[in-house]
Amino acid sequence: MRADLELLEQIDLYLGGKMSASEASAFKAKMDANPELQSLVSDQELLIQTVNRQAMMAELNSIAGAAGAAGAGAASWGITQWALTAIISISTVVGGYFIYDHFSTEEKVEITPQDELPQHDLLVENTVDTGDFISFELAEATDEYENELNAYEVEKEEDEIEDIVYNFDKPEFVEAEKITKEDPIKVNTEKPLKLVKDPVKNKTVISNANRKATYPGGLIEMKTFISKNLMYPRTPKDKGLQGTVKVYFLISAEGKISHVESDCFIMKDKSGKPLSSGKMIANVKSQKYFEKNAERLFRTSSPWEPATDSDGNLIVSGQTWYVNFDYYGQSSAYQLENEAPKKSACNIQSESDWEKVDVQTMKVKSQSKKFKLIGESMLKTNKDIKEVADLSDNQYKEICQIAAKYKACTVFIDVNNFWGAGDGTLYYYFGSFND
Amino acid sequence: MTDQEIIKAIKNGKREKALKELYAEFPKIKVNILSSGGDEMIARQLFHDSLILLVEKVSKPDFELTAKLSTFLYGINRFLWKNELRKRQKNPELEWKDTLILSAEDIGYNEEKEEKIKLLERILTQVTEKCKKIFELFYFKKESMADIAKKLEFSSINSAKTQKYKCMEKAIQLAKQTQTNATA
Structure with a gap:
């Protein structure tokens, strides 16, 4: 019989004497009429009794000291035989930590990552979290660690280029036509810009990847790496603050980590109460320290094993991780699977937009669409890019990843190398069409 | 701690203090067991078993204290020791002072x-x-x-x-x- 949770809970209440007199007598009557229920109740009662005896025996032995624990002779009815076991198992629990991954094959009752994952406040309820989860103890920062951290500045990799993102005070929509008109490139050529859009290629982007990028050696090695390279920064520790940092980064087809970005989106005090926005501002230094720590952790974890597509080719991919600094004990790093970058800039949504744009004139056919420029970035290339087809798959995907990061649906690339001055730098602009 | 305080602590899951208090009874019980053919090891074992039974008994919602807790504890211990001796094919009369004569049912032993x-x-x-x-x-x-x-x-x-x-x-x-x- 598969007992349902509610029933087991009721039995708990009944056995714990937490039912009112009328509830208890009703339950008793139900039990008398149902032998199956009766046996379930007695099973549960016995199990609870056993749990309690084990725990109590451990307690007694600790009171009695080592002399008591040594008593394992002719037991009258066996309790003492498992006293030692109980002590050992309890101490294991206290000192233990857990790694959960997808490969557990034990017969024991498993605690799945779904049950385990700390769900932070900003997540939608009922999120199915099946991403990776690592839990670890964080030591307080040593002098050496703090010095290193303070000296740490993001050293841009040679091929890592900063994205320029335009922050408009007010949402400002520029008509596609206007952009092209004002664009200096327009003066030089008939077709200066091309919209990156290829529905066929869309199908090969990250969502179909057979394997996601991983730290070499998987979660176990990653845990070791984190234990060695992450400590609890002093500034927030001294103030009794805990926090969770969201870290986003790209893993190139060569495994190199780039475009690392972090956001310590929530901080809590010792009691676990989230800081008000005012207090967040007052503790911006702690916030920055959390971010710097998490960011540095992932940046220095480079290189990773790159992701592969459905054909097994190495591809660029993006990942989002959360690093949770827990003031008291088990800090953790985890992923939410539903945040895996499944959609790229060139996603299906933009397909309809594309249909509405006249490639020759860059005019929006319907006139109801306006283009919002979100930002620009560039890419080192070793050959001239004359059209979208000249982009390698990885270049294509990288551009899409960057655009996706800023929630841009459409990308224009500067195919005539107007800005690049012939040094193999490809500029591109990303944005969205809005109604 | 008074008996009532001990009972309250046990019922509230704060056993440790209560157990420490009750543990003070061990030397007296040990003497009784040693004097009737037992050794230190079995004495401690039985004492622990008795404490567990006592706590289980006290934890029951319908528990009513009818004697001093220590007396109750002695009674349980006496029962278990008798039980043990029966297994060892001996049946000496146990003359313990201030001891309740308890049945298996009394202490919830089965x-x-x-x-x-x-x-x-x-x-x-x-x-x-x-x-x-x-x-x-x-x-x-x-x-x-x-x-x-x-x-x-x-x-x-x-x-x-x-x-x-x-x-x-x-x-x-x-x-x-x-x-x-x-x-x-």
Whole structure:
């Protein structure tokens, strides 16, 4: 019989004497009429009794000291035989930590990552979290660690280029036509810009990847790496603050980590109460320290094993991780699977937009669409890019990843190398069409 | 601590203090057992077993104190020692001062039940540490599910509850299987 949770809970209440007199007598009557229920109740009662005896025996032995624990002779009815076991198992629990991954094959009752994952406040309820989860103890920062951290500045990799993102005070929509008109490139050529859009290629982007990028050696090695390279920064520790940092980064087809970005989106005090926005501002230094720590952790974890597509080719991919600094004990790093970058800039949504744009004139056919420029970035290339087809798959995907990061649906690339001055730098602009 | 304080502590899951208090009775009980053919080891063992039975008895909602707790404890101990001697094929008269003469029923001792508990003890070694920890915190330490969820890093009270019942279900199921195998 598969007992349902509610029933087991009721039995708990009944056995714990937490039912009112009328509830208890009703339950008793139900039990008398149902032998199956009766046996379930007695099973549960016995199990609870056993749990309690084990725990109590451990307690007694600790009171009695080592002399008591040594008593394992002719037991009258066996309790003492498992006293030692109980002590050992309890101490294991206290000192233990857990790694959960997808490969557990034990017969024991498993605690799945779904049950385990700390769900932070900003997540939608009922999120199915099946991403990776690592839990670890964080030591307080040593002098050496703090010095290193303070000296740490993001050293841009040679091929890592900063994205320029335009922050408009007010949402400002520029008509596609206007952009092209004002664009200096327009003066030089008939077709200066091309919209990156290829529905066929869309199908090969990250969502179909057979394997996601991983730290070499998987979660176990990653845990070791984190234990060695992450400590609890002093500034927030001294103030009794805990926090969770969201870290986003790209893993190139060569495994190199780039475009690392972090956001310590929530901080809590010792009691676990989230800081008000005012207090967040007052503790911006702690916030920055959390971010710097998490960011540095992932940046220095480079290189990773790159992701592969459905054909097994190495591809660029993006990942989002959360690093949770827990003031008291088990800090953790985890992923939410539903945040895996499944959609790229060139996603299906933009397909309809594309249909509405006249490639020759860059005019929006319907006139109801306006283009919002979100930002620009560039890419080192070793050959001239004359059209979208000249982009390698990885270049294509990288551009899409960057655009996706800023929630841009459409990308224009500067195919005539107007800005690049012939040094193999490809500029591109990303944005969205809005109604 | 008065008897009532000890009982209250036990009922509230704060056993440690109560047990320490009751442990002070050990030397006297030990003398009784040593004087009737027992040794230090069996004395301690029986004493621990008695304390467990006492706590179980006291924890019951319908428990009523009819004698001093220490007297009750002596009574349980006397019963267990007699039981042990019977197993050893001896039956000396036990002359303990201030001792209640208790029956198996009085102290909730039942040979068949003890067998079952032994079985369940083995079962508990087959569930995960996390399961054991949940059981221990909930049933023994009497902590709230909210605290347990926080302590063991569950995402919510509900997922801790779910896990607890999964563990419970699994343990009962394992026990049933073992029993069936044993009788088959």
